[in-house]
Amino acid sequence: MTSDATVIADARTGSATADAVTPPVEYGTTLSADGTTLGYYRRGSGPALVITHGSIATGDQWLPATEHLAEHFTCFVHDRRGRGRSGDHATYDLSTEVDDIAAMMAVAGPGAHLLGHSYGALCTLAYAERLPLDGTLILFEPPLAVHGPVAGAGLARYRELVDAGDLDGALEHALVNFVRLPAEAIPYVRQTPLWDQCVPLTPTWVRELEQIDARGADLDHYASITAPTHLIAGTGTTAFLYESAHRLVGIVPGAGITDLPDLDHFAHVAAPELFATTVRQAVSGR
Known part of the structure; x- marks a missing residue:
């Protein structure tokens, strides 16, 4: 697995250090199909897990969760285009996010699992519709139009x-x-x-909300997804996010779901160890 640049950094502070902290964070870059630079970090050992974060966030929001995920997975977490260590491009729609995920899956290598949170979960759903996925697809509260347009007027x-x-x-x-x-x-x-x-x-978030609403209320097309799929939802989250996850279980063939008691849309931040355990169980099937 190669990248344009890498540096070992302290997992807690992000500052370069000669003594790598366990689990260390290795930063790198890769290019998407349109030439956009994607900054990412790699952490841990074991099967590859590509993580796609949500709106108004960067990959660094996943540092607490990857501290625990890294015990079981090699995590690849990129800053989605337009923020953090990644570049941007004048042209944007959901297909550019799919191309970015494809670039990260190529970095991660064959058999990688794919996790998406919030709008990132919508991006990973689009990826799984368009491209083959050998690993498990894990969706953490995708925002679907189950109660009408998410942004609307x-x-x-x-x-x-x-x-x-x-x-x-x-x-x-x-x-x-x-x-x-x-x-x-x-x-x-x-x-x-x-x-x-x-x-x-x-x-x-402006352009992402446009893309969310452009997807519409018809979810039946997600039945074409063939990858093993598992949903995660917090029982303390907002109603439409909880329903979005549960609605997909009945559409994506063979999909399963785990409810996280009393947790919400930021369960990966509030309870990172529990969240990591849930992901590991989703991948292992138990």
Whole structure:
């Protein structure tokens, strides 16, 4: 497996160090089909697992979970285009995300498993529809239009806030109107580290929300997926995300599902060890 550049970094701080911490993080780059540079990190040993993160996030959000996943898998986590260590391109749609995942699967090698979270799960679903997948497809709360459009008419206001530079207001608008968090929960979310991490990335969510709604409410086409598939959902998540996961179980042939009690859309951050165990069980089939 090769990359344009690699460096061993401390798994906790991300700073270069001569003494590798277990499990260490190895950074590298690869190119997507349109020439876009994708930055990623590799961590652990064992079967390959490519991880595709969600909206308003970077691959670094998965550092806590990969600390535990790395005990069983060689994790490959890329920054999706337009953020973090990755470049971007003027042309964007869901097919470019599929090409990016294909580039990462090539880095990971034959038989790699594929995990997607939130919008990243929508991207991995599109990948599994278009390209063969020998490993297990793991989907953590994909946002599907089970209750109508995810963004709908609210997208126009979100775009206005982003264009005006009110990224803080845009994030609040999105969490209430798209993620369906109750407004009274927003002050508590503001106090978490996730808020400051997400705010600068709100502009990338515009085009992703467009793609989510463009997929429509018809989910039957996912029945063409042949890869072994497992869904993960938190019982404490918002209703449409929970239903999205459970609806897919009845559509994708042979799919299974694990509910994580009292956890939500950020279970991989709040309970990384439990989440890693769930992924391992999904891959092993028990």
